[in-house]
Amino acid sequence: MFDVVGLGCACVDFLGVVPYMPGLDDEIQMLAASRQGGGEVATALVALARLGSTASYVGQIGDDPSGDLIATEFEQYGVDTSHLLVERGATSQTSIVLVDDESGKRTILGVPFTASEIAPDQIRPGFVEKARYLLLDGTARQAALEAARRARSAGVPVVLDADVVALDSEIEALLDLTDILIPSKSFSQRFTGTENVEKALETFRTFGASIILITLGEEGCVCHADGDTFHTPIFEVDVVDTTGAGDVFHGAFVRGLLQDWELPQTVEFAAAVAAIKCAKLGGRAGIPTAEETASFLAGRETQFDYSQLTAHG
Numbered sequence: 001m002f003d004v005v006g007l008g009c010a011c012v013d014f015l016g017v018v019p020y021m022p023g024l025d026d027e028i029q030m031l032a033a034s035r036q037g038g039g040e041v042a043t044a045l046v047a048l049a050r051l052g053s054t055a056s057y058v059g060q061i062g063d064d065p066s067g068d069l070i071a072t073e074f075e076q077y078g079v080d081t082s083h084l085l086v087e088r089g090a091t092s093q094t095s096i097v098l099v100d101d102e103s104g105k106r107t108i109l110g111v112p113f114t115a116s117e118i119a120p121d122q123i124r125p126g127f128v129e130k131a132r133y134l135l136l137d138g139t140a141r142q143a144a145l146e147a148a149r150r151a152r153s154a155g156v157p158v159v160l161d162a163d164v165v166a167l168d169s170e171i172e173a174l175l176d177l178t179d180i181l182i183p184s185k186s187f188s189q190r191f192t193g194t195e196n197v198e199k200a201l202e203t204f205r206t207f208g209a210s211i212i213l214i215t216l217g218e219e220g221c222v223c224h225a226d227g228d229t230f231h232t233p234i235f236e237v238d239v240v241d242t243t244g245a246g247d248v249f250h251g252a253f254v255r256g257l258l259q260d261w262e263l264p265q266t267v268e269f270a271a272a273v274a275a276i277k278c279a280k281l282g283g284r285a286g287i288p289t290a291e292e293t294a295s296f297l298a299g300r301e302t303q304f305d306y307s308q309l310t311a312h313g
Contacts, residue, residue: 001130002080003053003258007118007147008041008137008161010059010074011093012066015243015282017101031101036282037073038095040137040161043244043283047251047273049078050287053258056080056131058123058147059140062090062115073284085122090115097243104239104278120146129154133254138165138174145170148177157257161250162187172207180257181209182250185216197222201229213253213267215246223267232267235275235300244283249274252293265304272297 016030037043045055057079061067063086070092074081096109117140128134134151136144136158148158162183165171167190175181181204183191192200197214201224204212213223220233252273256266273293280286288296294309 002056004055005131006041006045006135007058009039009139010042011039013038015097017099036284043247044251046077047248051255058083060085060118062092067092099241137161175207180211239278241281245274248277
């Protein structure tokens with residue numbers, strides 16, 4: 001049994017810090033560069049492992065150098081890869097990420113890849129059903145729907161990171177199977193057709209998720225559960241790179257759920273972990289441990305006690 005089974009995007013990010021975003025015919029020197037694993041669900045699982053939870057990835061990659069790096073990083077961070085499939089002769093998903101040196105914001109360029117999405121019948125029977133949580137990001141849609149149905153039948157809560165999810169005919173079916181919905185500001189506006197967070201929450205509530213948490217970037221996030229709505233601000237840090245901040249937030253949020261914290265503490269903890277990550281280049285290098293997060297929070301204003309927070313606390 002794993003705390004969290006994740007099915008979704010796993011890729012490699014080639015990151016470069018630039019003094020400004022280049023225009024046509026520009027030639028500029030990068031200030032720093034790095035190659036790290038990326039992807040919404042994949043990075044969230046790495047965050048969970050760093051924070052002390054057990055996590056397993058379900059998906060498919062190619063047998064190319066990028067695929068090797070994806071698998072190696074999973075193993076390096078302690079994410080189980082026994083359900084990671086490798087497609088022969090295929091290229092894995094990769095991205096080129098340009099990070100603005102002044103703001104830490106980034107532009108992501110997807111590189112064409114040929115690795116197939118995992119199919120529903122490639123998910124081993126009984127595996128998802130034994131997890132404490134299932135984490136999805138809406139990619140590999142057919143497999144995601146199958147995994148969500150299996151989880152729902154077994155009483156396993158389904159968490160959906162709704163960010164770059166395509167607005168196709170199946171997204172509502174996936175939302176219907178979601179227990180904890182975490183849409184980004186962009187997805188929220190695209191799906192609901194409104195910039196008003198309260199109205200967006202009303203739309204999302206019709207799908208039945210028990211927790212809805214809309215992330216708003218620099219504006220923090222708004223969470224709704226049990227009839228109550230509250231706002232949590234971000235933690236101010238010296239930002240180097242925002243790549244993966246949302247993915248890390250989702251992983252840390254599930255970590256808080258696993259610890260049975262009240263929602264305000266769970267959201268605050270996730271915000272802290274995401275903020276710490278932003279102090280380093282890439283989505284993985286800056287992910288803190290539980291102890292590092294406790295130390296960070298000890299120097300901040302908070303109503304919650306994190307003094308006993310350890311990898312297993």
